[in-house]
Amino acid sequence: xxxxxxxxxxxxxxxxxxxxxxxxxxxxxxxxxxxxxxxxxxxxxxxxxxxxxxxxxxxxxxxxxxxxxxxxxxxxxxxxxxxxxxxxxxxxxxxxxxxxxxxxxxxxxxxxxxxxxxxxxxxxxxxxxxxxxxxxxxxxxxxxxxxxxxxxxxxxxxxxxxxxxxxxxxxxxxxxxxxxxxxxxxxxxxxxxxxxxxxxxxxxxxxxxxxxxxxxxxxxxxxxxxxxxxxxxxxxxxxxxxxxxxxxxxxxxxxxxxxxxxxxxxxxxxxxxx
Amino acid sequence: xxxxxxxxxxxxxxxxxxxxxxxxxxxxxxxxxxxxxxxxxxxxxxxxxxxxxxxxxxxxxxxxxxxxxxxxxxxxxxxxxxxxxxxxxxxxxxxxxxxxxxxxxxxxxxxxxxxxxxxxxxxxxxxxxxxxxxxxxxxxxxxxxxxxxxxxxxxxxxxxxxxxxxx
Numbered sequence: 001x002x003x004x005x006x007x008x009x010x011x012x013x014x015x016x017x018x019x020x021x022x023x024x025x026x027x028x029x030x031x032x033x034x035x036x037x038x039x040x041x042x043x044x045x046x047x048x049x050x051x052x053x054x055x056x057x058x059x060x061x062x063x064x065x066x067x068x069x070x071x072x073x074x075x076x077x078x079x080x081x082x083x084x085x086x087x088x089x090x091x092x093x094x095x096x097x098x099x100x101x102x103x104x105x106x107x108x109x110x111x112x113x114x115x116x117x118x119x120x121x122x123x124x125x126x127x128x129x130x131x132x133x134x135x136x137x138x139x140x141x142x143x144x145x146x147x148x149x150x151x152x153x154x155x156x157x158x159x160x161x162x163x164x165x166x167x168x169x170x171x172x173x174x175x176x177x178x179x180x181x182x183x184x185x186x187x188x189x190x191x192x193x194x195x196x197x198x199x200x201x202x203x204x205x206x207x208x209x210x211x212x213x214x215x216x217x218x219x220x221x222x223x224x225x226x227x228x229x230x231x232x233x234x235x236x237x238x239x240x241x242x243x244x245x246x247x248x249x250x251x252x253x254x255x256x257x258x259x260x261x262x263x264x265x266x267x268x269x270x271x272x273x274x
Numbered sequence: 275x276x277x278x279x280x281x282x283x284x285x286x287x288x289x290x291x292x293x294x295x296x297x298x299x300x301x302x303x304x305x306x307x308x309x310x311x312x313x314x315x316x317x318x319x320x321x322x323x324x325x326x327x328x329x330x331x332x333x334x335x336x337x338x339x340x341x342x343x344x345x346x347x348x349x350x351x352x353x354x355x356x357x358x359x360x361x362x363x364x365x366x367x368x369x370x371x372x373x374x375x376x377x378x379x380x381x382x383x384x385x386x387x388x389x390x391x392x393x394x395x396x397x398x399x400x401x402x403x404x405x406x407x408x409x410x411x412x413x414x415x416x417x418x419x420x421x422x423x424x425x426x427x428x429x430x431x432x433x434x435x436x437x438x439x440x441x
Contacts, residue, residue, distance in 0.1 A: 024345030031344025
């Protein structure tokens with residue numbers, strides 16, 4: 001017993017160091033796990049509040065580019081309305097507005113208050129949370145394409161796992177042929193992600209557009225991602241291609257969060273089968 | 275000035291400097307200085323290291339909160355905080371009786387340079403290895419360590435040159 005106390009006396013500094021080191025390592029491992037990251041993140045009220053203060057100062061520098069984005073999106077949406085209205089006038093039939101009776105997605109606008117893109121595991125903080133009915137596993141996009149998936153929400157802030165995170169896996173497909181694969185990131189360049197597991201018979205050309213596949217309950221179908229920038233000529237197991245993102249991930253302002261209203265129903269159905 | 279009070283001021287100013295200014299520099303897209311480890315150099319030496327280790331851990335975990343990195347900063351600053359005494363003995367040839375009188379400013383520049391550079395490199399290597407979390411792209415980790423260390427050291431030595439009172 002005396003020797004034990006002597007041992008503790010002698011190594012008390014080291015033991016204390018070991019305790020703190022184990023705590024921090026446990027936090028690190030938990031943070032890398034999508035379903036366990038609860039404690040240390042920027043979505044709590046103190047860091048979230050401070051970040052939103054800081055971004056309210058720095059957002060003045062991006063007002064111009066943000067304005068341009070909005071104008072572009074407006075033009076695109078006006079064109080879409082124009083296309084629809086000609087359909088209504090040309091065909092002499094009753095159009096049932098299905099959107100009105102069965103809405104599948106709701107969109108919420110949020111502002112990015114903190115953005116990382118230079119690490120291997122990047123996260124983004126946005127200024128909407130549980131009070132605005134944002135929960136985990138919701139899609140985050142902007143007018144140019146996908147941004148990520150929410151992974152943690154406090155009452156007024158949420159943390160988004162960016163597509164520039166080595167844990168991100170998103171279902172994506174070719175726009176022209178609907179062959180689908182998995183979108184992930186190798187951690188090297190912030191404007192290039194990798195699409196893997198595309199079937200070998202799929203025709204791949206540089207410049208082809210990649211969009212979301214709609215095979216998951218998170219992302220709706222057909223949201224733009226990027227264009228193919230490099231095709232692997234050799235025979236590799238995963239048939240990986242590089243995708244150049246439409247979004248400049250280092251310069252993001254406002255985003256939309258998509259909530260899938262049918263998610264519960266789909267999840268219930270899928271678990272019943274198991 | 276009162277020692278604990280000035281250390282508290284140093285703690286918070288380093289924290290906010292790091293998370294709001296230095297984390298946004300991203301020179302050439304990815305190089306950042308991590309100047310908050312200055313806290314380890316400036317904290318007075320004592321035989322009882324509990325408060326020192328714990329405040330270093332707190333500083334690291336606060337920075338982790340802001341940069342969404344789990345406990346990486348906490349772990350790496352804790353490692354150099356624990357290793358500090360060993361390097362003080364190695365480079366400055368101090369024994370236990372000298373600790374209360376130890377002052378970094380009164381030492382010669384060569385010794386300080388060795389001491390600060392070693393600790394900075396250790397910290398950055400641990401930090402980038404954990405941030406990468408695999409041996410894939412390890413050359414990137416080493417390059418990041420080298421560039422960021424140079425950046426941090428440059429900032430530290432210009433900082434001490436500016437803030438030292440000229441006699």
